[in-house]
Amino acid sequence: MCEIVARKWDGIRKMACAAICLLVVTACERAPEPPTGPNVLLITLDTTRADRLSCYGYLERTSENLDRLAEQGVLFTRAITQAAVTPVSHASILTGQNPYTHGLRVMHGLTENRLRESCVTLAEVLRDAGYHCAAFVSAFPVSERFGVHQGFETFDADFILDSPAKIVSPAGVVNTSMNQRRADATTDRALAHLAACREPFFLWLHYFDPHDLKLRPPRAFLMEHARSAASAREQLRAMYDVEIRYMDQQIGRVFEHLEQSGRLDDTLIVVVADHGEGLGDHDWWTHGILYQEQIHAPLIFRGPSVPAGKKVDYLARTIDIMPTVLELAGLKRERFPPMEGHSLVPLWRDGATDPEYVAYADSINMLTYRTPVGSSDEKNDMLFGVIDGAWKYIHHALRPEESELYNLEDDPLELTNLRDAYPNQVTRLLTDLRSRNCIPKKPLGREQMSEDDLRRLRSLGYVP
Numbered sequence: 001m002c003e004i005v006a007r008k009w010d011g012i013r014k015m016a017c018a019a020i021c022l023l024v025v026t027a028c029e030r031a032p033e034p035p036t037g038p039n040v041l042l043i044t045l046d047t048t049r050a051d052r053l054s055c056y057g058y059l060e061r062t063s064e065n066l067d068r069l070a071e072q073g074v075l076f077t078r079a080i081t082q083a084a085v086t087p088v089s090h091a092s093i094l095t096g097q098n099p100y101t102h103g104l105r106v107m108h109g110l111t112e113n114r115l116r117e118s119c120v121t122l123a124e125v126l127r128d129a130g131y132h133c134a135a136f137v138s139a140f141p142v143s144e145r146f147g148v149h150q151g152f153e154t155f156d157a158d159f160i161l162d163s164p165a166k167i168v169s170p171a172g173v174v175n176t177s178m179n180q181r182r183a184d185a186t187t188d189r190a191l192a193h194l195a196a197c198r199e200p201f202f203l204w205l206h207y208f209d210p211h212d213l214k215l216r217p218p219r220a221f222l223m224e225h226a227r228s229a230a231s232a233r234e235q236l237r238a239m240y241d242v243e244i245r246y247m248d249q250q251i252g253r254v255f256e257h258l259e260q261s262g263r264l265d266d267t268l269i270v271v272v273a274d275h276g277e278g279l280g281d282h283d284w285w286t287h288g289i290l291y292q293e294q295i296h297a298p299l300i301f302r303g304p305s306v307p308a309g310k311k312v313d314y315l316a317r318t319i320d321i322m323p324t325v326l327e328l329a330g331l332k333r334e335r336f337p338p339m340e341g342h343s344l345v346p347l348w349r350d351g352a353t354d355p356e357y358v359a360y361a362d363s364i365n366m367l368t369y370r371t372p373v374g375s376s377d378e379k380n381d382m383l384f385g386v387i388d389g390a391w392k393y394i395h396h397a398l399r400p401e402e403s404e405l406y407n408l409e410d411d412p413l414e415l416t417n418l419r420d421a422y423p424n425q426v427t428r429l430l431t432d433l434r435s436r437n438c439i440p441k442k443p444l445g446r447e448q449m450s451e452d453d454l455r456r457l458r459s460l461g462y463v464p
């Protein structure tokens with residue numbers, strides 16, 4: 001055999017060997033562990049402020065079923081969501097990663113508006129561990145269009161009747177008032193699924209009722225629970241409470257179903273909001289900015305190995321949900337994908353000490369329906385927030401002179417901006433933000449897109 005042929009053969013042999021090794025490694029990686037963990041039910045409450053739930057001290061009884069869940073499990077009093085924009089926040093819940101890492105950064109805009117395929121989701125990890133994964137969502141902003149369906153065998157968003165091209169304007173603005181469904185419709189579908197699904201299951205339920213005034217509870221429920229209010233503003237706030245109450249009632253149907261089918265105690269239940277709502281606080285009615293009424297999220301765990309009736313006051317983040325679920329599902333650490341969050345299990349153990357986590361949140365392309373991509377309401381766009389202990393800093397990248405510093409212990413309503421009084425704190429927290437490389441160098445609008453990307457989007461109907 002001449003030298004060239006010998007060398008080639010050697011090369012082929014090496015390649016074949018590498019391929020076999022790769023196959024073996026891949027087979028090992030993919031081989032599911034026998035699923036022995038509990039069922040997992042993740043419920044995301046869209047647009048639900050923690051302080052409007054009775055288990056978080058609200059004086060109206062808006063959340064009877066969630067209150068009971070909290071009594072039977074662990075309630076986190078200081079959980080922070082990583083964005084106040086629906087798909088961005090959900091992507092953090094579902095990946096354990098901050099928005100600047102998972103890359104789904106905007107809802108309104110033509111780029112970075114979809115969870116990358118390369119991201120590993122909670123559903124993908126549980127699926128590979130032998131779980132049967134299904135999701136029943138209630139609004140377009142958590143549909144396949146945003147990539148949050150990765151890993152789900154069943155992804156029910158059948159209510160979406162219009163094409164994305166119709167819901168998303170050519171300028172990249174998503175109309176959130178189209179293609180949504182009420183809590184009873186989502187629950188009906190979920191219960192039919194639960195009656196027939198195999199175990200262990202991972203079920204994600206997303207409820208949208210408090211998001212939109214058009215999504216009203218049935219007339220009989222309104223007659224019973226709606227109250228009159230002195231002003232139009234109070235009327236809107238009262239309707240928000242009724243919508244939460246209706247959503248809670250429907251969630252109660254799910255808990256009841258699990259109890260009646262004997263699976264409640266074998267199911268890990270996690271309830272979290274993707275963000276809150278302004279309701280007029282800080283002169284802001286909706287969401288998408290970074291004050292506490294927007295990013296302080298209710299967070300409750302209940303299930304096997306979760307103690308009952310415990311409240312944890314340490315700072316927690318929604319990126320911590322995925323590692324917590326994976327630990328409670330009994331997965332070995334080596335099966336965990338890279339995540340920035342940490343398991344919250346040690347925080348509820350007796351004798352726990354504060355791990356002093358730092359929470360991050362951002363808001364980019366805070367567009368209104370009237371502003372095209374590339375322009376924005378600058379006052380509320382490109383906001384980058386960090387909470388470390390009592391201190392919270394909101395950096396306004398477009399108008400740094402309007403950045404804000406609050407001491408949440410002394411001023412929980414964020415009324416007094418201490419930026420000028422505590423320059424050292426500003427420097428410290430801004431240094432933290434800079435180290436994350438979280439501030440995009442260019443606006444996430446059309447102007448940064450390549451001709452190729454524009455051509456692709458045009459072929460899909462997103463760009464005229």
Ligand SMILES: [Zn+2]
Pocket residue numbers: 046047085086087274275
């Ligand atoms: Zn939302």
